[in-house]
Amino acid sequence: MEKEIIYNSNMHFEHEQWKGELAFWKQELLFFNNKLSELVTRWTNKDVLAQLEHYQNQFILHGGVIEDLQETIEKHETRIAAQSIEGEDAIDVRLAEQHVAFRDKMETQREIYADLKKEFFRFLEKYM
Incomplete structure (x- = not known):
């Protein structure tokens, strides 16, 4: 099996995609925490x-993972930048x-977060 060659420009592109996705997740977590605050006053x-505490803990944990x-990603970007300065396009x-x-x-x-969101939305349907 032939090894895949990953170029700095391709890796940087993928990093940018991931950074956007992670920023979106952070915004969603703010929204979810606001929903938790609403529910605490109702119940x-x-x-x-x-259950509210469980979700709050899950959102805190996921925020840490983000x-x-x-x-x-930033560490990888720093290494890419160093290689770019040296004029190397293919990474080590x-x-x-x-x-x-x-x-991976x-x-x-993504799967863990999607499952958490599905579970939380089911919870919201029941208690909102």
């Missing part, structure tokens, strides 16, 4: 409040492997 039932992903094998692993991590996080 006194302990079970509902426990921060970590953004930091990793180690960085390419890290990039592919990060791509983004795909996994």
Whole structure:
């Protein structure tokens, strides 16, 4: 099997896509937290409040994951910039492997986040 060659320009393009996606998720989390605030004022039932706390914790955790992903992208961008200054277009094998692993991590996080949103929307339908 032939190894894929990943060029800096292609990797940078993918990073820009991911950064946009992560920024969107951050905005959504703000919206979701506002919904939680609304619900806290409407409900006194302990079970509902426990579920609200669960979602609040999940949103905090996901916010931390977003921060970590953004930091990793910035580190990769710094390495790309250094290589660009040196005039190298094809990245080193180690960085390419890290990039592919990060791509897998983004795909996994998309699934986790999508599942959380579906679950939260079902919750909103029931208690809004």
